[in-house]
Amino acid sequence: MKRINFLITLLALLMVLPSMAQDKIQLMNGKVLRGKLGAETEDYFKFDYYKKGGKVKSMELVKYRIFSHTNSAGEETILYKRDTLMGNFYSKNEMKMFVFGERDAYNNYKSNGWLVTGIGLGFTSVLMDTYDFEPNGGFFKRTPSIFPIAVPLVVTIGAGVIKPKVRKEFAADVSFLSSEYYIEGFQKIAKVKKLKSALLGSVIGVGSGFLVYALAK
Structure with a gap:
């Protein structure tokens, strides 16, 4: 019985750990992508997006479409910058609330x-x-x-x-x-x-x- 309980616990951990290790991308349009961040260029991020059912879709994300990136440790990096020439009139905190509204x-x-x-x-x-x-x-x-x-x-x-x-x-x-x-x-x-x-x-x-x-x- 103890061995069965141990195997069940181990299986549960194996299922949970991948989701805990995910990166989170908060897009400027309010949508959230979860997956694994890959290579980075000056303008793009390589990102393996985890779709429903466990399928993985590789994509390139343009940085100006991203508000923030949160790594698997929960550390958030905000990419958004106030730039009136690009139409970014809000401050970081103002834009954060705007994006939260879109997300909800x-x-x-x-x-x-x-x-x-x-x-x-x-x-x-x-x-x-x-x-x-x-x-x-x-x-x-x-x-x-x-x-x-x-x-x-x-x-x-x-x-x-x-x-x-x-x-x-x-x-x-x-x-x-x-x-x-x-x-x-x-x-x-x-x-x-x-x-x-x-x-x-x-x-x-x-x-x-x-x-x-x-x-x-």
């Missing part, structure tokens, strides 16, 4: 509501566009116009007008919410996710409406 939006903000809303509005637009109000009319009794085709654009614009709320459950640390730079970074990524969901949902909705119309006819 990637990890925690869900835009499924806009996907469902887009599908509903897109399908409804086709449904109403083909409704015949004559006494013997009804749904799919009239040829649809080009109006539903404009719905994805209208829904996407509408989604872009409404600012996403930054709730405390989205933040890795509640204290981040006091930083305007964190809020700005979070809303940037949340807006992109929201726009993509609204556009995709409305296109699916309109397409489904036309399909149902074709089948009904």
Whole structure:
């Protein structure tokens, strides 16, 4: 029994140690890559990125896309430098909060509501566009116009007008919410996710409406 317990413990350690020895790359867009840092040139890092399922993908990372690198010992090196000529107007601390906001939006903000809303509005637009109000009319009794085709654009614009709320459950640390730079970074990524969901949902909705119309006819 002791030998079995020892083997189980050893196996667990072998599985955990590789993940503990990973390098972490914090990109400027908020995404985090974990893997092994390799050779370095003046402008690039060689990086072996650990994908889901244990696969390794080798890549070259341009340094200006990287905010910081944390080695396997937990020591962080910030590569970001304030440079107005490159568009880097924030200080290191300000940019750090901005990137944290982006990261939390990637990890925690869900835009499924806009996907469902887009599908509903897109399908409804086709449904109403083909409704015949004559006494013997009804749904799919009239040829649809080009109006539903404009719905994805209208829904996407509408989604872009409404600012996403930054709730405390989205933040890795509640204290981040006091930083305007964190809020700005979070809303940037949340807006992109929201726009993509609204556009995709409305296109699916309109397409489904036309399909149902074709089948009904």
